[in-house]
Amino acid sequence: MYSLLNRINTRLHLFMTVPAALLYGIFFIYPLIQGIGISMTDSNGVTEPNFIGLQNFIEFFNDDRAKGALMNTIYFAVGSAPLLNIFGLAYALFLDQNIRGRTFIRTIVYMPAVISPLIMGYIWYFIMQPQRGFLYHVLESMHLGFLNGNWLADSSTALNVIIMVNVWQFVGMTMIIYLAGLQGIPGELYEASKIDGAGYLARLRYVTIPMLYPAIKINVVTNIIGSLAVFEIIMAMTEGGPGYATESMSIFIMRMMYGSFTGYSTAVALIMFVVIVIPVFIFLRATKSKEMEM
Amino acid sequence: MTRFMMYMTFISLLFFGIVGCSEGNSTNSTSDNDSEGGEDVENQEDVSLKLFTGKVETVDLMDELIADFESANPNIQVEQEYANDASNVMKVKFASGDVPDITTVITQDYMDQDRYIDLSDESYWDRILPSIKELNTDIKTGNTFSVATNVTMAGIFYNKEIFAELGLEEAQTWDEFVSNLETIKEEKPDVTPLFLPGKEVWSLGHLVEFMAHGEIKQELGISDSRKAFIENEKEKLGFSDPEGPMAIFAERLMELQDKGLINEDALTASYDNQKDAFVTGNAAMISQGMWVMGELLDIDPEVAGRIGFSPYPPLKEGSKPVVLSAEDSKYAITSASEHPEEAKKFLEFLMKDENVKKYSEAIKSPPSFTDVDADWGPIKDETNAVLESAVNIQFTDWPSGFSGDDNGRMVQELLAGKYDGSDLTEFAQEYAETWNKAWESTQ
Numbered sequence: 001m002y003s004l005l006n007r008i009n010t011r012l013h014l015f016m017t018v019p020a021a022l023l024y025g026i027f028f029i030y031p032l033i034q035g036i037g038i039s040m041t042d043s044n045g046v047t048e049p050n051f052i053g054l055q056n057f058i059e060f061f062n063d064d065r066a067k068g069a070l071m072n073t074i075y076f077a078v079g080s081a082p083l084l085n086i087f088g089l090a091y092a093l094f095l096d097q098n099i100r101g102r103t104f105i106r107t108i109v110y111m112p113a114v115i116s117p118l119i120m121g122y123i124w125y126f127i128m129q130p131q132r133g134f135l136y137h138v139l140e141s142m143h144l145g146f147l148n149g150n151w152l153a154d155s156s157t158a159l160n161v162i163i164m165v166n167v168w169q170f171v172g173m174t175m176i177i178y179l180a181g182l183q184g185i186p187g188e189l190y191e192a193s194k195i196d197g198a199g200y201l202a203r204l205r206y207v208t209i210p211m212l213y214p215a216i217k218i219n220v221v222t223n224i225i226g227s228l229a230v231f232e233i234i235m236a237m238t239e240g241g242p243g244y245a246t247e248s249m250s251i252f253i254m255r256m257m258y259g260s261f262t263g264y265s266t267a268v269a270l271i272m273f274v275v276i277v278i279p280v281f282i283f284l285r286a287t288k289s290k291e292m293e294m
Numbered sequence: 295m296t297r298f299m300m301y302m303t304f305i306s307l308l309f310f311g312i313v314g315c316s317e318g319n320s321t322n323s324t325s326d327n328d329s330e331g332g333e334d335v336e337n338q339e340d341v342s343l344k345l346f347t348g349k350v351e352t353v354d355l356m357d358e359l360i361a362d363f364e365s366a367n368p369n370i371q372v373e374q375e376y377a378n379d380a381s382n383v384m385k386v387k388f389a390s391g392d393v394p395d396i397t398t399v400i401t402q403d404y405m406d407q408d409r410y411i412d413l414s415d416e417s418y419w420d421r422i423l424p425s426i427k428e429l430n431t432d433i434k435t436g437n438t439f440s441v442a443t444n445v446t447m448a449g450i451f452y453n454k455e456i457f458a459e460l461g462l463e464e465a466q467t468w469d470e471f472v473s474n475l476e477t478i479k480e481e482k483p484d485v486t487p488l489f490l491p492g493k494e495v496w497s498l499g500h501l502v503e504f505m506a507h508g509e510i511k512q513e514l515g516i517s518d519s520r521k522a523f524i525e526n527e528k529e530k531l532g533f534s535d536p537e538g539p540m541a542i543f544a545e546r547l548m549e550l551q552d553k554g555l556i557n558e559d560a561l562t563a564s565y566d567n568q569k570d571a572f573v574t575g576n577a578a579m580i581s582q583g584m585w586v587m588g589e590l591l592d593i594d595p596e597v598a599g600r601i602g603f604s605p606y607p608p609l610k611e612g613s614k615p616v617v618l619s620a621e622d623s624k625y626a627i628t629s630a631s632e633h634p635e636e637a638k639k640f641l642e643f644l645m646k647d648e649n650v651k652k653y654s655e656a657i658k659s660p661p662s663f664t665d666v667d668a669d670w671g672p673i674k675d676e677t678n679a680v681l682e683s684a685v686n687i688q689f690t691d692w693p694s695g696f697s698g699d700d701n702g703r704m705v706q707e708l709l710a711g712k713y714d715g716s717d718l719t720e721f722a723q724e725y726a727e728t729w730n731k732a733w734e735s736t737q
Contacts, residue, residue, distance in 0.1 A: 244707070
């Protein structure tokens with residue numbers, strides 16, 4: 001009897017994971033395995049699919065539109081994720097000080113993050129419309145009309161504008177996580193470093209940044225994943241246009257999925273999964289060694 | 295021992311919870327089976343039909359018609375479901391087995407897969423325009439899988455006051471069309487000669503569908519051009535031909551852009567911007583279909599007296615102007631329906647002359663029924679004149695992987711300067727490749 005009780009006791013933690021494991025299996029592992037299967041077929045979503053091996057994956061590397069979507073996604077992530085972290089950290093450092101109205105400023109900075117990216121995209125689309133948008137009239141009234149342009153119609157500027165809007169919207173989210181991290185740093189560390197003669201920059205480098213590694217890790221990983229999976233804000237502002245100039249991987253997958261290329265879109269989704277996992281994995285490995293040093 | 299009891303209680307709760315759920319399911323299934331069994335025995339039991347539509351503008355109106363139908367047929371309930379992206383949602387419905395009885399989503403692929411039932415023997419065909427019946431007939435089987443209550447048209451809407459003031463006539467050739475636009479630009483610099491809502495890819499796609507494809511439809515006629523599109527007869531379509539419809543279309547559109555005859559924000563302007571510009575007199579011409587009429591009148595009812603309607607100018611020399619005259623508000627009954635007779639009864643109800651009249655007047659679209667006299671809009675007489683003078687063309691039968699939206703995105707690329715202005719055959723080549731790839735994916 002004692003042995004049975006002991007066994008239940010030691011196995012209980014495994015038993016407790018069953019509900020979570022079941023949900024994970026049903027909603028992640030099973031669809032993933034199904035997806036791998038579909039990606040190796042010519043499925044169009046309706047008729048009986050045929051097995052075609054790795055042809056869809058090979059097709060991806062010969063498809064200019066798909067490669068364009070991949071490049072747009074990487075460009076967006078490379079532009080967005082660092083800016084979100086730089087500005088988020090800057091805001092956090094600034095608003096962690098004893099300044100008047102800091103709660104109000106924090107609220108203002110964070111507020112856009114609670115609005116749906118789709119709605120925010122539409123708001124910025126209306127703001128930036130040439131000849132009838134808010135920004136156009138503001139610049140005209142300030143005699144700065146020469147700065148006006150149709151940035152969302154220009155293939156070379158449209159994605160940059162979307163990156164700026166995305167950073168503006170989500171910088172508050174990044175800031176909050178950094179602020180939480182900053183408030184968890186013991187004051188004694190700063191006092192000790194001051195006694196040792198460290199200036200502001202030295203304290204930032206040798207105390208603040210190392211102590212913020214957990215927050216940096218959360219922010220960088222979530223920003224990379226969020227940026228690589230970008231969808232709504234692009235749909236609202238340009239719908240991936242002009243043409244395919246701002247089409248992201250997510251949008252491409254959705255359009256292929258509904259355009260009779262179900263097998264191909266599933267293959268691209270798996271490629272996207274790898275594209276997201278690689279930078280996240282590299283970053284986690286890199287920060288793990290830094291945390292170990294601490 | 296206390297801990298042991300706690301574990302046992304937890305495991306028991308979990309076990310009975312699972313068993314309880316499973317019993318709940320089995321009870322439900324039994325109840326469902328009973329219900330179906332009962333249905334077989336008692337045919338008079340209630341029947342529930344599902345109507346799946348992608349037409350947002352008719353949802354409320356359809357609810358009214360459904361209420362009338364249900365009061366006349368108390369044993370049949372009709373549940374309407376609307377989806378914005380109906381064609382894609384329908385694909386999911388077919389794939390998942392959640393198939394509605396009646397749908398407005400009708401494509402050649404689904405006809406090829408026997409997804410609809412044949413409506414050829416229904417009684418209402420004698421009352422429908424022969425051209426509309428032809429458009430509803432599957433060219434491969436000769437069966438009629440859908441029925442349309444209305445006719446829709448698309449062409450150039452123009453501001454009659456501006457035309458009268460500048461002494462302009464409706465264009466019969468491309469040169470006349472450009473000349474009209476140039477006159478407007480010179481005489482009225484604040485007015486956009488032709489306003490394109492380029493953010494809406496469906497609207498740019500219509501330029502391809504009606505102007506570029508219009509040349510093919512005009513040359514081959516309705517039946518042969520439908521066959522050419524459906525069976526991808528490359529020689530007849532001539533998409534990649536340097537002197538074919540796509541290359542000429544690209545050249546003509548670039549001419550309008552280079553001469554500043556379209557709005558500067560043609561790539562980012564929305565459908566709402568286009569309607570506002572037209573109603574306020576800031577745009578002299580727009581390319582649209584009859585579906586825009588109700589919305590223009592909602593913005594300003596007085597615009598009715600200023601609206602003129604003309605066909606699309608021909609792109610090629612020697613061709614005639616074209617106007618879209620196609621079936622609108624189409625319905626099909628799915629072959630997966632368990633209640634086809636009740637579904638047919640509902641369609642017959644929709645086809646009653648008083649219901650067609652009510653529907654036509656509400657959506658401001660002409661009926662396809664010869665015995666229905668509906669007062670559907672303020673430009674009724676003008677559109678009739680255009681239908682008589684211009685070549686009537688139909689919607690394009692797209693391969694399902696290359697929609698009108700995809701066409702619009704290619705036009706966006708064209709306007710954004712992706713293709714070298716001096717050699718627009720690259721656009722035509724790319725168009726042909728994209729079309730062929732999409733067509734092959736569905737074979």
